[in-house]
Amino acid sequence: MLLHWHRADLRAHDNVGLAEAASEGKVLPVFVFDDAVLAHAAPPRVAYMLDALGRLREWYRDRGGDLLLARGNPTEVVPRIAEAHDAEGVYWNHDYSGLARERDEAVRESLSEAGLDHRQFHDALHHEPGSITTNDGDPYSVYTYFWKKWSDREKAAPVDPPESGRLVAEAGEFEDLPSVEDLGFEQPAATVEDAGHEAARERLEAFCESDIYDYAEKRDRAAERCTSRLSAHLKWGTVGVREVYAATERAMDDAPDGDSEDSVEEFQSQLAWREFYTHVLYFHPRVVTENYREYEEGIDWREDDEELRAWKDGETGYPFVDAGMRQLREEAFVHNRLRMVVASFLTKDLMLDWREGYDHFREHLTDHDTANDNGGWQWAASTGTDAQPYFRIFNPTTQGEDHDPDAEYIKRYVPELADVDPEDVHSWHELSDERREELAPDYPAPIVDPSKRREQALAMFKRARGEDPEE
Incomplete structure (x- = not known):
């Protein structure tokens, strides 16, 4: 049996790491409430995350499996869960922020020390950092050139969710999903939209049936609501990037005219922007707190x-x-x-x-x-x-x-x-x-x-x- 460690991939559909684990045998899905990550969280995202986890857990339970929930430092918790359930190894999908990469390296070391196998997969991007570069092999700093190569590259097809017989149900620390308050946060003041793969798929299908053909013309019209509203789903991985792109390609095939095709391409270019900025962060993690572009004398921002x-x-x-x-x-x-x-x-x-x-x-x-x-x-x-x-x-x-x-x-x-x-x-x-x-x-x-x-x-x-x- 293998563990699949869910992080920002809260879905079973089009999930590369989960599919790979299930292809090799039984798989136990796991999610760890990481205190180091929660320290950077906020009530709206915690509420959305919990909704997504609840819907994912329900999907697993409907098929005879479950989502094991735990809390703590993944460096300690993940190996402990793997050993407690006699797992042969742990699979997960890459995360590209500096904090996540440091965490993942620490988890890899702890799993290796415990004699447990571990494999990571590129799932959140079509083209991982380092795969789209200048002719000199450097990461791009200009989007236009990045987009040209990104749009020319073949995109992988979505992967299937695991079959019911591959899923394992085991008890974790939480029989019931914790609340926002249990995790140390107040209820969000904002109205948080529905999470989960079903909500993402409904939104994606509705967008690709009509609004995507007007996207180029109307996306900047604030009152029109002619945007996909998929950003939270992509952030939390309640929908896979391959599934999204495949839907846009079907929309391209069904486009009634050239202007509609241009509109679909405009939306695809926004997906490329998302990956461009992820590549920038991967190669320049300092930009989280520092200017990417250095000014000779520094910028004298006001304080008011x-x-x-x-x-x-x-x-x-x-x-x-x-x-x-x-x-x-x-x-x-x-x-x-x-x-x-x-x-x-x-x-x-x-x-x-x-x-x-x-x-x-x-x-x-x-x-x-x-x-x-x-x-x-x-x-x-x-x-x-x-x-x-x-x-x-x-x-x-x-x-x-x-x-x-x-x-x-x-x-x-x-x-x-x-x-x-x-x-x-x-x-x-x-x-x-x-x-x-x-x-x-x-x-x-x-x-x-x-x-x-x-x-x-x-x-x-x-x-x-x-x-x-x-x-």
Whole structure:
């Protein structure tokens, strides 16, 4: 018998490590609540994880197996479970963050010392780190070149789940799934969406039936909801990357015209972005806390607790920004266009360190993924790989006009503006105090003047580059 150690692969379908273990005989699935990982967790993700574990455990039990649950340091717990259940070895899928790689190396050493076999598999990516490189063998730092090779590479087909006869049921430390509180967290304030493979498959199928053909045109329209909403499922591995890509290829085959095919390809390019940032993190683990792009003099970020608080609370007086921050608070999710807008506002208009925003998102997102979130924040802050130029600064008002012209998204999350004409919503920063008081007395005035802050931000970056800010 073998153990399959589940981590961020909370599914039985299209799971490479699990399939390999089941191909060799009986398999006992195991999940360990790792205190070192929980130390970096937050209530929305813990709630989502527990939901996913509950649904996975139910899937196993329906087929005569079970998911053994334990808590502690995997370096000690995994070998102990393997020995207690006479397992010959442990299989698991690779995780690519620095913390996970250190943990996995320690587990490998402890298993070897115990005389137990262990094998790891690439499962969370189509193309593992080091497989897509420049002609000189270096990892890419520019997405366009990465995408060209990524899109040309053949993708593996999904793998089948284990047959019922291969699954083993054994008792663990938890007969019942622990609660959020049992793991030391409060219940999340946000409404956390359903987890599990069934929910992921339903969302994937629905997206590929219709919205994927409008994705290129509508993905930036905040009110349209024309995105896949698969990010949390991919983060927690409740759906396999091969299953997702196969569904997009079927959609490509069924595309009614060339524009629809282009739209499917645009969505596939977003899957490639996910892998690009994972490769960046794998080869440059320091980016979790440090700028990828080094500036000669360093960036002199401002410190302003009041402005940071207003940004976090969605009280900046810029409706499109505030709507995004309130969606985060209410749903533990943010539309991708808004992620860019609120990040640009924090780093360019408020001139606050991107790490403040990254930490806040980490605390509130269900789909927080170290590689993707870090890549996105550093892109917006002009400190990352293939980042937007420092002089490209989103205008929060123009962004709202372009991507939410009728203020539908804004009014959904900023009810104080529900009865305000969209033209006034988008020109909120230009209205007099008296007019704002008349239209929406409970909504704040803008906390900054973007035109002034733009000039200050440009000067800040020029100084960081060792240039004269007056030139």
